[in-house]
Amino acid sequence: MAATKIQLKNIEIVAKYINENREKLPFSAKKLTNVSVVSGGLCNFVYRLKFDDNTTAILKYYPPFVASIESMTISQSRYMVEKTALDVLGKEPALSSGLVQTPKLIYADDDLFILIMQDCGQSLVTLFELMKNNFRLPNHTDENENEKALRELLNKLAVELRRFLRTLATGISIKPDTTYSVPFGDESIWDMLRAYLEPLPHAQAKSYNVETEMRPFLDAQRRLEQPSEQACFVVGDLWPNSILVDCEKQIFWCLDWEVARFETPLRDLEQLNANLWVMQQNRRLFNYERIDYLFKRLQHEYFGDESADWRVACGAYAKTNFVLWVICLLREKHWEIEDSRAAILNAINVVIKLS
16 A cells, blocks of 8 residues: 655644755755745645755645645646746746746655745735735835835836746747646646636626626636647736735745646736736725726736726737636635625626726
């Protein structure tokens, strides 16, 4: 009978794993001094490792189930996708000089589905946190000065994110016809996406009693299929919690590459903006005007006109895609939206006005 593989579901098991594998790990430090839990989304277990020379690293464990819902199985192929992405992107000359960075891969355990990667920094904030009403930059006590500085930072993010995603699409060695492409075309990844995204809009529409209003969008919903060789490499899960901001150095980090794949060039923009729009539906928690400013700067960078609404400019299917994204996103609770049904109807009304 095969031995049961260890599952790094708590800090004690992580510490034991590191201590038992010290000889394999490429660390100059002699001793692990601390392990702490880091928010890693819903699917994985993520920890910060600290060593006796004060260096740190991030350990990410990809279980065969959803970390937050252990009864829900999920493909561990996502481990190989992220491993390959971080390995290749970390060596790409075209990305080395940009202000959007990816964590460097330090160690990979293919048997246990464990990655250890560069720690981007403990003082960084996510774009999700930066968009909250109560967020203040260090040494910016005046509200007007704080907003001015934040807008300068968001403008830089729009410029650099557009440059970064364009380089992913056209300027790196990951292409549909290269040896690097194998993990990103893994059918199990597409099965995972289909299993989550295809039935969810229907279930959400029924749950929120908006089946009649959603019918045109549900009827137009497309089956997720691997695109043609003309597609480009995308992050695949770009949302405000996967963008880290170093407010002091004014650089950005793009995390979470486990569903990176070949898709339409504007997929990342559509997903990011749908998330930001959902955040706007809770003005009590998130700064509506700050998010709106980022929308305009992104539209300027992508389409040359800050008034060119992305739900129109991203193509004929973008408006339907937006509504489907919104109803799926509202399954999560971190938005703290009090009336999700109203938010869904608001998204539909936005699209009707744009049509």
